[in-house]
Amino acid sequence: MAVNNELKQAIAQQLDTIFAVYPATAAFMDLRAEISGDLEAATSDKIASGVPTDEAATQAIADFGDIAGLAAQLAADQGAVTRAKDTSTDVTIDNTQPGGATHTINVGADTDTITIDGKIIGVDITAAEAATLAKQDTNADTDLQLPASTPQNELHCNLSGMTELHIDYDYDELHLMPGSGNDLEVHEYFSNFNPEYAGQIMQNAGVVTVRHGVRPKPTPRITIGKFKLGFWTKIVIGVPETFTGKLQVTNRNGNVAALNLRDLAAADINVHEGSVQLAYLASKTLTVNTDDGNITLQGSQLGPVQLTSRDGNLLIEQSALSELTARSEDGNISANNLSITGTAKLNTRDGNAEATTVRAHALQVESKDGNLSATSLTADQLTLSTADGSIKADQLAGATTLRADDGSIHASWTALTGDITASSHDGSLHLDLPRTVSYNFDLHTDDGSLRQDETNVQFTKHSTHHRQGYKGQNPEFTITASTNDGNLTI
Amino acid sequence: MATAITKDMVRGYLTAIVLNVLSQGTSYGYQVTKDINALSGGAYTINEATLYTVFKRLEKSGWIEGYWGDESQGGRRKYYRITAAGKQQLQTERSTWQLAKTTLEALINGSK
Numbered sequence: 001m002a003v004n005n006e007l008k009q010a011i012a013q014q015l016d017t018i019f020a021v022y023p024a025t026a027a028f029m030d031l032r033a034e035i036s037g038d039l040e041a042a043t044s045d046k047i048a049s050g051v052p053t054d055e056a057a058t059q060a061i062a063d064f065g066d067i068a069g070l071a072a073q074l075a076a077d078q079g080a081v082t083r084a085k086d087t088s089t090d091v092t093i094d095n096t097q098p099g100g101a102t103h104t105i106n107v108g109a110d111t112d113t114i115t116i117d118g119k120i121i122g123v124d125i126t127a128a129e130a131a132t133l134a135k136q137d138t139n140a141d142t143d144l145q146l147p148a149s150t151p152q153n154e155l156h157c158n159l160s161g162m163t164e165l166h167i168d169y170d171y172d173e174l175h176l177m178p179g180s181g182n183d184l185e186v187h188e189y190f191s192n193f194n195p196e197y198a199g200q201i202m203q204n205a206g207v208v209t210v211r212h213g214v215r216p217k218p219t220p221r222i223t224i225g226k227f228k229l230g231f232w233t234k235i236v237i238g239v240p241e242t243f244t245g246k247l248q249v250t251n252r253n254g255n256v257a258a259l260n261l262r263d264l265a266a267a268d269i270n271v272h273e274g275s276v277q278l279a280y281l282a283s284k285t286l287t288v289n290t291d292d293g294n295i296t297l298q299g300s301q302l303g304p305v306q307l308t309s310r311d312g313n314l315l316i317e318q319s320a321l322s323e324l325t326a327r328s329e330d331g332n333i334s335a336n337n338l339s340i341t342g343t344a345k346l347n348t349r350d351g352n353a354e355a356t357t358v359r360a361h362a363l364q365v366e367s368k369d370g371n372l373s374a375t376s377l378t379a380d381q382l383t384l385s386t387a388d389g390s391i392k393a394d395q396l397a398g399a400t401t402l403r404a405d406d407g408s409i410h411a412s413w414t415a416l417t418g419d420i421t422a423s424s425h426d427g428s429l430h431l432d433l434p435r436t437v438s439y440n441f442d443l444h445t446d447d448g449s450l451r452q453d454e455t456n457v458q459f460t461k462h463s464t465h466h467r468q469g470y471k472g473q474n475p476e477f478t479i480t481a482s483t484n485d486g487n488l489t490i
Numbered sequence: 491m492a493t494a495i496t497k498d499m500v501r502g503y504l505t506a507i508v509l510n511v512l513s514q515g516t517s518y519g520y521q522v523t524k525d526i527n528a529l530s531g532g533a534y535t536i537n538e539a540t541l542y543t544v545f546k547r548l549e550k551s552g553w554i555e556g557y558w559g560d561e562s563q564g565g566r567r568k569y570y571r572i573t574a575a576g577k578q579q580l581q582t583e584r585s586t587w588q589l590a591k592t593t594l595e596a597l598i599n600g601s602k
Contacts, residue, residue, distance in 0.1 A: 030568075037567040038520040038538060045524075065539030073543070 151187035153198040166209040176258040179238025428486035438472025444482040452490040506583035516571040
């Protein structure tokens with residue numbers, strides 16, 4: 001029996017939410033098509049057995065099992081982009097140690113890797129590149145494994161029954177990814193090793209703490225091109241997939257990258273000076289704090305998320321969250337392809353804020369000095385406000401409040417689903433509504449001109465600086481727009 | 491009264507089960523879950539997401555192959571068929587099961 005289009009739509013909508021956070025590559029489209037076909041067959045059966053039409057699709061999807069998990073597993077299998085190796089600008093140093101041992105150090109200019117005696121010790125690699133490195137082991141199965149080179153210090157700890165995992169580092173490059181067993185695995189790599197540098201694992205009352213060892217007095221860490229010279233470390237931590245507790249990461253001066261950690265109860269990351277890159281996380285809550293470093297969050301499914309940076313930029317994309325608060329003082333905020341069930345707040349003081357294809361219950365974008373630019377925002381309540389900057393927003397849907405003190409506002413809506421309030425002191429307002437929609441209006445300008453589409457308009461008040469009335473039949477919502485010195489165009 | 495079949499009890503045999511079902515005809519995910527349920531007399535229902543991971547594993551081992559069929563309603567549906575290597579694997583799985591069955595019977599019901 002054929003499943004009608006309405007049901008196909010219902011199924012497609014649910015799958016949309018899950019697959020939106022992943023790239024639309026052939027592998028993901030295939031998985032989605034396969035699941036979709038099976039869901040249609042299941043829905044069809046349910047209807048045939050008497051389940052009401054509006055419940056059949058929902059039940060079939062619930063019966064299916066963890067679809068998001070399948071997509072996440074595919075994402076993990078897909079791993080990272082592989083890059084062609086260009087060895088033409090590699091630097092090779094023959095380093096002779098006291099005592100005569102000679103080590104050949106090769107610095108790969110293109111691939112950001114350093115090898116010592118042929119063994120790769122990656123520096124400055126992203127979490128995705130770590131996944132590629134891991135796959136160079138020819139016996140690797142599809143699970144992510146830790147890099148193949150030999151760390152100077154290896155620690156293991158069984159996490160069953162543990163509720164919290166604290167990772168405490170100081171001046172290090174931290175990489176977190178799923179481990180390959182039931183134990184926590186910590187692999188520490190050092191540019192030069194001294195036993196007192198080795199980290200340790202401590203356990204107390206359900207909390208496992210991994211703490212860094214002694215660090216030498218901060219030596220100048222020189223970065224030449226993409227390379228760090230001087231004392232450097234890389235800490236790779238494999239978190240077992242069975243760990244479902246709270247993860248807390250502290251790293252004072254160094255980057256943190258976490259990839260594909262799922263089923264966490266909470267994740268809390270604190271970095272003073274360093275970037276935080278998170279991809280494919282699934283956790284009940286997420287809090288990230290950096291003073292001086294960018295925060296990137298992508299492809300994740302989370303509950304309430306709080307990202308705060310003083311100087312860094314925030315990039316949040318392709319994720320499904322229950323709540324989002326993203327705050328930066330000096331940095332820019334960029335939010336793309338997000339689905340938020342609750343409230344999303346993007347707040348920057350000096351930076352620009354940009355949002356594209358975001359769906360939320362309530363969405364608030366605010367900048368003090370920067371510009372706001374938005375495309376395709378859907379929410380029950382949309383608020384965009386800036387003090388010194390301008391607002392450019394297209395394809396909005398929802399009750400909207402727009403405020404620009406000194407700047408201009410240029411906005412368009414795809415549908416009118418709530419009241420619109422737009423105000424500016426010194427800037428001009430240009431509001432574009434769908435031609436055929438009906439609305440009440442109240443337009444006011446002190447010194448500027450008023451221009452509007454007057455087809456089907458009835459005025460209740462019409463003076464040079466103030467117009468009130470309604471357009472069309474039975475208008476449900478009201479557009480209130482006012483500017484002091486600027487022009488107003490609807 | 492017999493206790494229920496738990497997922498733990500069946501986990502080690504999912505390869506054998508899926509190969510058995512596919513050896514009796516090419517099929518697709520949802521249909522395979524129905525067949526498994528029917529074969530078990532209703533005692534065991536496999537979670538379809540779990541079945542997908544089994545398909546992936548069996549395909550990687552070369553025991554089944556997936557292909558896209560044309561659906562009359564326009565969408566495409568993914569089918570799986572057992573391969574020659576898969577038929578051989580099924581034989582191996584059946585022998586292993588025979589051994590397990592006999593050994594466990596003796597261990598649980600046998601007298602010293």
